[in-house]
Amino acid sequence: MQAALGRLRLEFAGKIHFEARDFPLRDLTLRAAEAVRCAADQGKGEEMRAQVFGGQAGWSASPAPDPIWTGYARGLGLNVEKWGGCVRAEFHRKAIEADRDLGVRMGVNATPTIFIGKRRVDGAAAFERLAEMFRAELQGN
């Protein structure tokens, strides 16, 4: 899904306004969202997001994923002490919950859910489908 959205952003650069919103379904993934946002504070949000999505299978099976996320943070050259302080303080918790509340108000009940203008895609979709919907939205159909 991330690859398809990444391609969509590239193909329609200048015509697309992309927003990634958190919709954590579990406490663990809420903490993962926190880890990403704290990395974004140091200018590495996209990179951390890619790492956390990419390493999902590893950390989500771990009873204590924090060292794995810390490894990502270190690998990205973040100030790990500052990043860790941000994560522990749950600095972005309210913003993450506000994202989730927005999703609920927009009728989201599963992830991923994509809104392309007025159109909605539930679940993962291939780039071609997203691009088709984007073109239709662009033309006002």
Added chain:
Amino acid sequence: MAKRPQRRARRQPPAPPKKGGIPRQGLAIAAVLAVILLAGLWFMLGGEKPLPVPAPRTADGKVVVIEFSDYG
């Protein structure tokens, strides 16, 4: 003939000076109204506001794409 003890005239406590201005009751009502007003302003301006549902297009015509995702 014994003199009757003279009664001293009881002194009346001096009447409190009359204050001009707003009576106490008025002040209390004003305070309550101020608290209500401030609470209302806090809810309107400073309270937790939910995020607005985004418009499908930006002001400059870009299509808004929103991804709601969970890292799990």
